[in-house]
Amino acid sequence: MLSEKVIKLNNTEVYEQIKKFIDNHSYNSLGTAKAYLADIKLFFSIIKNKEIKYLSHNDIQLTLDDFEDFINYLYNLKSKNQKREYTNKTINRKVTAVKGLVEYLAAKKLISDISYLPLIRFLPEVKNHYGALEAHEVFEMARLASNERNDGDIKSLAILFSLDTCIRKEALLSLKWANFIEKEDVVVVQGIDKGNKHFRESISLEFFEELKRIKTNKSEYVFNISSKSIDRMFARLRDDKMKIPKERNIVFHSIKKAGVNFRYRMTGDILEAQRAAKHSRLDTTRIYLEAEDYGAMGAVSTKGNLDMGLYKKVDKDILIEAIGMCKKDFQTILNLKIKEILKEIKSQ
Structure with missing residues (x-):
């Protein structure tokens, strides 16, 4: 009976500290806190086959092998259509959540050895930035x-x-x-x-x-x-x-x-x-x-002799035709500038 009571108290302490770790992240972002909680639950369900509220002090004494097994499991997990369930980026995020928890629990003197953490190898990520609309x-x-x-x-x-x-x-x-x-x-x-x-x-x-x-x-x-x-x-x-x-x-x-x-x-x-x-x-x-910044054309493309004041010298019809060939966003900016000038003239 005494040993069962001790284990229960230990479980409570571990669980309470995990909740504190999640609460600390909720100050910055509720979305991040929710994601971290899900990631931590997933890790311990796979590695320890336990819900986090039942974790003991011994369960949180993790090793490099535990992290490597977790990464390997998620990397090879396939959906029904045989596509990977998780991208490398998602796996890295989940590992980061658990790694952060381990560092937090170590600071609370609940974990003794975290010397292996720098050896955790994150998976390579392919940058896939969202495109921009005009x-x-x-x-x-x-x-x-x-x-x-x-x-x-x-x-x-x-x-x-x-x-x-x-x-x-x-x-x-x-x-x-x-x-x-x-x-x-x-x-x-x-x-x-x-x-x-x-x-x-x-x-x-x-x-x-x-x-x-x-x-x-x-x-x-x-x-x-x-x-x-x-x-x-x-x-x-x-x-x-x-x-x-x-x-x-x-x-x-x-x-x-x-x-x-x-x-x-x-x-x-x-x-x-x-x-x-x-x-x-x-x-x-x-x-x-x-993606939008192409830079100015080089010396060869401009033949080295582009006259930056040319727009001031050409006929109005040529200038209007040139503006019509520009991107609509440029035309919008030009119209806004014209509007500012007209507003200033009207106020004088």
Whole structure:
């Protein structure tokens, strides 16, 4: 009886410390905490054949072999159609979750040996970045979304709002009317994006008036629609209406990329692009922009004698024809600049 009581107390202590580890991650992201919990449960169900609430002190004294067996098991796990169940990236994420737990429990003096942790070999990952849409493609998508049978206005404005503010789908759907602050000439919107990061963006008064068309007394949320409805709508527009090639790897997140690229083209400032993307590291922003940044043509391509002031010297008709040959996003930026100049002239 005494030994059973001791084991029960030990199990409780281990389980409570695992819950504390998960709770610590929930401060930054509930999604990360949920994923880590699932990964840890999977690891111990495979390696120890136990639920985590029944783990003893002895069960958490892991070895390099345990991690290697876990990686090998997941790598070779196949679905019914004989395709791999987990990608290398997913396996690495699961290993990272368990490795973090082991380090945490060692710090709590529950694990004695973690000297093997640096020897864990992560699997090679193939980078498969999502493609970026052009801003004019997003405008077309919003137009098509407005014709959807259900919640067309909400879907259309959700697309445009994501482009304008560069926020993710999760942050978009969490947005409440209380997050908007009307100023004299703009409307400030603030909220929480990935990793519990606070953001502040501004939208025009005109756009805010458009948004208020979907406001009802039934919900405090701006875009009162489910994530699944957004995903299904996006797939219909991308595949059936716009017939965007699969090779471009376009997802809803591609709208954010379009917004970040647009900001970069508007300002020429990569730090503004980083701020709009809400990235902690500039390298992440560079990844967003790298597909669109071809650089200037070299000396051979330009014949070494490109006149950078040529646009000032040619006839108006030639200039208009040249602008018509440019990408629509460039034309949009040009029109915005013209609008700024006209507004300044009118105010004088």
